[in-house]
Amino acid sequence: MNKTFTARIIASHGRHYVARDNSGALWHCIARGKKHEVAVNDLVTLTDLGNSGDVTQPQAVIEKTEPRQNLFRRSDQFKDKAIAANVDQVWFVVATEPSFDPELLSRCQVACAAEDIGFTILLNKADLLDLVPRAEELIAPFNALGIPVIHTSTLSGQGIDQLRNQINAQATVLTGQSGMGKSSLINVLVPDAKATIGEISHYLDTGRHTTTTVQAYQQEPDITIIDVPGLQVFGLSHLTDEQILLAFPEFRPHLGDCRFRDCRHLNEPDCAFRNAVDAGTATQTRLELIRQLLIENKSRL
């Protein structure tokens, strides 16, 4: 009979995965059954399929996923995309350049709040001093919500010690749009990351520059840091209306205060959310995002 054992998923590319077993050996895996959902940083049970002719790539089947603490994911009408499992914190990386989309940042914050995942903004490329004030302006509304912001530079080393302190045994995902410097930050934080990238790209036959796979880097004693390909959209159709509303800290105190119980926070009289915007404790942009998310939810199949 084939050997069965537990392992940690460290990379995913489509329906292909790489897992690391307790001895440190890597396995090329596929999930059994189409419905079986697997994400990077999942703990799984594997069955050895032998070497299939290539001794450098032992093959295994994922039989079972252990229960998760949470799942960092995004979704649209058609598809749920698991990004990583058992995540303690997400670092959303923006940069002084190229420019970034604050709505994507907002959506990611909502996804994290719904799964009880810590959320921090990294303003990377802070060495480009002339461009810092403009980026800070875009981030200010998030900072006002109590979301921490760390200025970083992989060139000058600014903020890197603070990142090291904040990793502190927390499974950490770096996400954000393409070109912000996520992979560069990982290269600074995890000295042998480049070697791991080479190893994994050999397994999954992927390129090396722009990140195309979700991949975890582990460094003893307790660094787990996960690199994600640059995002362009962040759908939240997996969330219920209630989860959406609870994920906005600035509107949460006003939940249930609208005149109408089924208020959509549009033009209804005595809408507590609109009053919060008028009073300056919340922004019009974030209220519009709530409306948009509730509409997207309504059109869900």
Ligand SMILES: Nc1nc2c(ncn2[C@@H]2O[C@H](COP(=O)(O)OP(=O)(O)OP(=O)(O)O)[C@@H](O)[C@H]2O)c(=O)[nH]1
């Ligand atoms: N000036 C400056 N450039 C940086 C810094 N960090 C990264 N870069 C540059 O930004 C570009 C993109 O960096 P990556 O690390 O590949 O970005 P990424 O976020 O991983 O991009 P994707 O993999 O496409 O999602 C590279 O040319 C880096 O050299 C920084 O702190 N300062």
Ligand SMILES: [Mg+2]
């Ligand atoms: Mg990258």
Ligand SMILES: [Zn+2]
């Ligand atoms: Zn309302």
